[in-house]
Each structure stands twice: as C-alpha cells, then as structure tokens.
Amino acid sequence: MRPVAIIGIGQTKIDEQWEKSIRQIAVEALHAALQNAGRESADGLFVGNMMSGILNSQNNLAPLVASWAGLKVPAVKVDAACGSGGAALRSGLMAVASGELDSALVLGVEKMTDRHPHEVTAALATAADADYEAEMGVSFVGLNALLMRRYMHEYGWKHADFAPFAINAHANAMHNPFARLHHKITLEDFEKSAMIATPVNLLDASPIGDGAAALYLVPADSLRAGTRILIAGSACATDTLAIHDRSDPLFLTAAYKSSREAYRQAGVEPHDIDVFELHDAFTIMSALSLEACGFAERGQGPRLGLDGSITPAGSIPVMTRGGLKARGHPVGATGVYQVVELVQQLRGECGETQISGARIGMAQNLGGSGSTIVTHILKLI
C-alpha cells in the first residue's frame, strides 16, 4: 500500500438547514474541499451517510451527489450507522492506497431536521439491534443511560463528574464558526439540565443537525515533506450490535482493538497523540473511549475531565472544535467532521483552541453503541 495524505477539507455549518436539501449541503462541502485542495475533480467519491433512505426518501445518494457536484466519477455510499463517516474515509483511503484511484473525495452528510423528532429518534434506533433492543422500545439515549448508570454504580462516580466533558466541548465550540451551538455552559447549567433518560440529561447528549464535511485524498509521495498530512493509521473493529450480548458492556472492545491497530500502523503510543477527536455522542462515551484507547485506567475516564487534561491546554485535548456535544452530530457526517478538524489542528488553523505544535492527531468514530469503531491517526510530516 502507498501512503495517502489529505490535501483538502470542506464543511458546512451544522444547523437546521430547512432551506436546503441534502444534495445542496453535500455539494457545498464537496466544492469547499475541492477549492481547498486546488483541484477541479477527483477519481472517485465515497459518501458516508446513515439515514438518507429513511429521513430523506433518498437511498441512492452517491451518484446523486456526484452528478449534482458535476463529478462524473465512480461513487458509492458507505454505511456504518453513526460511524459511516469514518468508514467512508477508510474506503476512500483503501482505493487510493491500493493504486486503484489516484485521488478520492470523501464526503460525510446527514440531513435530519426536516422530519419530526419522533421520526428521527426512531431512525436513530435502527442503529441498535432491531429485534432485541429497538423492538423493546429502547432508544439510543436509553441504551447510553443504561451504560452510564451501570458505570456510575461500578466505579462510584456521581453525575456531576461527567460535566467537564460537556463544559469543555461548549467552550471550544465558541471558536468554531461551523459548530451548531455557540454558548458556554457551567457546572450549574449541567446539574440543572432537563433529564432525558436517567441519568442522561440534555447536557450529556449531543444535538443532531444537518451538515456535510469532505476530505480530498491523494498519494503522499507527490507532496513536499514537512507539509504532508498523512493518514498514518486506519483501523476498523466490530463488537456485538446488542449491548446485552457483550460480556463486559463497560469496555469498548472495538475501540481498544481499532486504536491499538492504528497506533501500530502509525508507530505511536497514546502519549504521542497531541489531539484526540473522540465520539462524545453522550458524556459516558467520552469516558469509555478514553479508557479503551489507553488514556485512562478502567473506570477512571472522568478524572481526565475533572483534572483539566482534556482541555486545549491539557495533556490529551479532546473535542477541540466542540465535539459531537457542541459542534453537533449529523450522524453519518460526524466521522468526516472529526478528521476535517484534525487537519485544521495540524495546519495550525484553530485560533483560540489551537493545540500548540500539534503534529499527531487521532479521530475515533463510533457506529451504534460501539458496534463498529473506526480509528484514524493523522501525522504532519
């Protein structure tokens, strides 16, 4: 396999974009990535999307987006639920790494706010086990509530101990013009927030939204050393779809496996990671991801929030552009947003939340309750 680098990024603001259709926001991000890369087309397009068939009555998204963007190229949709963006990037990466294509556009897109929230909740539940979870009425918030309650019971944390994950995300999103939410929150806000599914309250949970993000990939050997943003590690791992089928539901096995494989490929250890865009769909997921990826001992994830390690000035900055919590979570697009934001960090384009001297970044994208986990490591070399 030949090494692959990212030379272009594009993204739309995450919002309720009722005046635009899914094809319009997709093309907006694609054209931004093309312009950023200084290219007019690419050899192929890989679209990460979860629910266009259900929410937009538009299953056949890849050729639609390609032709609407003016790209007469092979195009395919990759779906790994909320991990679709990361999975699409991996598909594009393999196409360029194998030599099959000499360039690839990777798009993540989701249009969620045109439908009633009840329909969106039901659509999100199709990421869970239809016959043994969703059929019983368990929503995605419900599944995360079960995990969070058990975690608090096992390790003795109280709900407020998870507040720093949300507070840090909101503080960082203030400086990201593409973020959905632009307001700071306090510990008091967190404690007083409306309960959704005990113990998950509104500020534990990430907001959905309409959004699209895009990346432009090329073989790295054509680029000048010292400025290359290389995809140094890429790995996917799976776990059971239903949480009750796992022998240890409080450990994200697929996050462990995919991060270790990505570390191995990149030749790095957790302490080498300068910035980590993790999948904070719910605060409990931040704790579990930090533990599975080797940044905290089992049951000690919340400590990294409480001691400030996760802030831009800390030892393992996370959600530096707002994360899912405040940048927003247009599900199939999220994995691509994460990598766009890593590129911004490695380029030094993040202003107030810039991680000084960032050269190695990691992004981790979860599908379902950790059933598919895709980890990417980028290196500036």
Next chain:
Amino acid sequence: MRPVAIIGIGQTKIDEQWEKSIRQIAVEALHAALQNAGRESADGLFVGNMMSGILNSQNNLAPLVASWAGLKVPAVKVDAACGSGGAALRSGLMAVASGELDSALVLGVEKMTDRHPHEVTAALATAADADYEAEMGVSFVGLNALLMRRYMHEYGWKHADFAPFAINAHANAMHNPFARLHHKITLEDFEKSAMIATPVNLLDASPIGDGAAALYLVPADSLRAGTRILIAGSACATDTLAIHDRSDPLFLTAAYKSSREAYRQAGVEPHDIDVFELHDAFTIMSALSLEACGFAERGQGPRLGLDGSITPAGSIPVMTRGGLKARGHPVGATGVYQVVELVQQLRGECGETQISGARIGMAQNLGGSGSTIVTHILKLI
C-alpha cells in the same frame, strides 16, 4: 495492487422466507461460503444491502451480521441501491488487493417480503431521484416503462421482440435450485401477461425476494495456477440519478464506461466473454446493457434474443442461472448472486446450463436506472 481470487461461494434460495429474519439468511450464506472456501473466518466483511433500514428497521447491519456469524472482524455496509452487491465486492476487492486484509468475505443480502408490496414499491423508489422523480409518483417500473416505450418508438421494435430475454431466463432457472421461479414460459405467456406500466408487463419485470449470497476473497498468488478464479477486472461508473438529466437516456453511459475499464484491466474484448450475467431487472435493461457493453449495435439488443445468441448454446449466453427475471432480485444481494453464478460456470458446476469451456465471465450490476454501474470480469487461469 495484488491480484485477488474467489475461493468460496454461498447462497440461499431466493423466496418469501417469512420464517427467517435478515440476520439468519445472511449468516446462512456466509457459513456456506466459509465452508465452500474451507475457512473458519476472514479478515473483514463487506455487506451489500440497500433497504434494511427502511424494510427491516435494521440500519446497522454489518456488525450485526458479523457477530451473528461468529466473526469478530471489521465489517462495513456498502450501498449503491440495486448495485450494492457489486459495490460491496469492489470494496472487499480493494481491501485485499491493497494488502490491508489477507482475506475478505463479501455478502449481499436483502429481506423484502415481510412488508406490504406498497411499502416495498415505495422503498424501491428511494433508488430514484427523490425530489424530481419519486416525488412525482414515478415508480421504478414506471421509469423502465418510459425507457422501453421510447426505445420501441426510436428503433421500431414491438413488445414481443423482448420476449426471448424472459423466456431464456425462465428456461435456465429451471436448473438452478436457488432460483425463485421454476416454471418455463412461452411467447404466448409473455404476450398475454398482465400489464403493469405500459409497455412493461409482469413477464418483463423481475420478482423481488428474500435472499443472501456470499463470496470469499484471497490474494491469488497463494493458489495453484490453472484453478484460480481471478477477479481480472473491476470497475464502477456513475451517471445522473434522474433519467431526465441524461442527454441520451437510451444509452447506459455508466455501463459503457465501467465495461470498457473492466475489459482494459482484464485485457479482453467483448467477444472473449464466455458468459455474461447482466442486470435484467426489466427486459429493456437487457437490451440496453448488451448494447452499452459492445455486444450489439445501438438499438439492436433485442436481435440477440431473437436469433438465440443469448441462450446457453449461443455466442453470448446471459442469465444462465435465471438472471434477475427468474432467479429473483433481492436488490442489494443481486450483484453478489451474479458473481457466485459466474464462479459456478467457471468451475463447471452448472449442469444443464453449463457453458462448455467457460473461462471468462462478466457480471454487471446496476444501481438505480443505471446511475451506478459496477462491472466485474472473472478469469479461470
């Protein structure tokens, strides 16, 4: 890229399998492919599926199927509407060709008959342009009827001239135990068949169904020469999603592009193809595919049916196991069924419809009305 070969195939009978869920038919095909390959696991799983989110409330299919099959491997779903099976094969191929994986399982699966036919018709319409075709009430049969009527007008064919495509498919399916339909039809049956959308009648159209098919891929260099079934060509091309956006709706541009690229990769010409599994969702598509792939002049596709060229004894045998028309069309699975059947031909396992001395086979899988077209060429070497 390293060459990749197919060493295992599996399939279920296509039928109304109301007693089984989607995960069960998927695992049935996967275990058959593993057994056929003489393997116990693989390095990755690629699932082709179009509508599990809509019809089975189960969007997150890949990790579900992986864990249900006992495979703790990276798994991802690839969606190109009715071309999903072919697109999943291409993804698996790139993963093995690139060296990322040393083996891959490719699965195509669709479970369509548990829901009311009206729901299935609406779900199929999500493969068309939601805003400019489906929104106007055009179904997939309707789109093909528009194409067929225009084709008959332009080139002077009458409806009965398309009968040989259906008659050949039904005759061949008699000898395929996995086919949905096991009855011969005559020209009289074809002419008297119930009209669906003029001029498309019931025997122009393929039946849907529940079904799954699987392939096992490995690097070819590990295998003994003379027995290797190599994926010698693989290409994908796209066209506009809406038919009205095409300057020449009666020419399948994406079929032309992807077949020419596959011929180039495989180093063959149309006359070298011993057997061609084409995407006969409707008889008009058989004619258009044969023309775009270089087997007939523009407007002359039906002649290959009328002069017998498409039968097992003819110069370009098609639908040798029944095709979509009689084997059945579980949409996201179809592209994998086609390649399973090519492998059966190259292995000489097709009995009454065996193409004598078959060494080079081609499969072509369409998504939408030709918006995504994936072509594969297999070679026995």
